Amino acid sequence: MTPLKTTPITAQLLRGAIELEHTEHGVLPHRLPAQARARGVDAQLAMSETQPSGVRLAFRTRATTVELDTLPTKRVYVGAPPRPDGVYDLLVDGRPAGQGSVAGGNTVTIDMSTGSVTTEPGKVGTLHFTDLPDVTKDVEIWLPHNETTELIALRTDAPVEPVPDSGRKVWLHHGSSISHGSDAASPSTTWPALAASIGGAELINLGFGGNALLDPFTARTMRDTAADLISVKIGINLVNHDVMRLRAFVPAVHGFLDTIRDGHPTTPLLVISPILCPIHETTPGPCTTDLTELASGRLRFRATGDATDPTRLTLTTIREKLAEIVAIRAADDPHVHYLDGRSLYGEEDTAELPLPDALHPDAKTHRRMGERFAELAFGGGVFGGTAA
Structure with missing residues (x-):
């Protein structure tokens, strides 16, 4: 031996x-x-x-x-x-x-x-x-x-x-626990890893469980990281932590994107809104653990915010505002794009693949999301033709 x-x-x-x-x-x-x-x-x-x-x-x-x-x-x-x-x-x-x-x-x-x-x-x-x-x-x-x-x-x-440089494009992505890979089967089968594999890109995953919160230091990290393709998935953590009201949200998104653009002025930049999450579609956060379910050995989450308060963020509001923000920016930035997260996981998926804990997709859903993102972003979409 x-x-x-x-x-x-x-x-x-x-x-x-x-x-x-x-x-x-x-x-x-x-x-x-x-x-x-x-x-x-x-x-x-x-x-x-x-x-x-x-x-x-x-x-x-x-x-x-x-x-x-x-x-x-x-x-x-x-x-x-x-x-x-x-x-x-x-x-x-x-x-x-x-x-x-x-x-x-x-x-x-x-x-x-x-x-x-x-x-x-x-x-x-x-x-x-x-x-x-x-x-x-x-x-x-x-x-x-x-x-x-x-x-x-x-x-x-x-x-x-x-391994010598493959020449593949570097895809820099930021998001929440869903991008981090919560409940995926393994590290190479999180939805970003699967999408990168299909799209022929080198992944740098800045998906942080519970922490896609428009933190300025995350934007600066993305600004300073070499990348050929960039995406940011914004929304679910802002809602389930209940950290921001509508007045602060719009300028915070602009500021986050401005910082990224300071280091990547013309890199393809894709803004992704939240996937479907029924508990937070029209009900704000905070999101809490369902202690009754936990006592039975099951981990599930529930939304507890005041749905009658128009200043508080819901996923429906966030999607509307992100689409408006990208439309405004696209007037002088042809390389910024918007993707509705429900095209990765939406209404038609919930019956077949419900979110097991009411918040995070399971392994099958990660695969579906990865395949769909690869088709939408790499397969002739925003990133199409740019990945080797």
């Missing part, structure tokens, strides 16, 4: 990360830079941006055995069913070739009824892939989209080198 050799994990072997932090154990991929993280980021965003949605190791090798030591951070919600271990997807020459998980690691316990959070440290685990074809090949290991993952060591039985 050929002894395994360790290759340092560097930025040259990672795609989809904005920055790497060197920790006492190894390296931690971040999806926001340190400057943004210093801008008063709350605990939920701090957790969300370290969950490596869209981040993958990518290297060229003849190795038949690959081992990856990681230190995952698992989440436990008090009263809710146990969450499965995060999934790692192995792709060989762009095709699915295996999956795995790493047990153990740190544990964060969250009580959604009180907001309390406790952390228990854990041990490093190892991911194993064996019997890979003994030929030179491009290997990708997609990290769990919903599990903070420190990378400790990469070992193989043949040398590793970075």
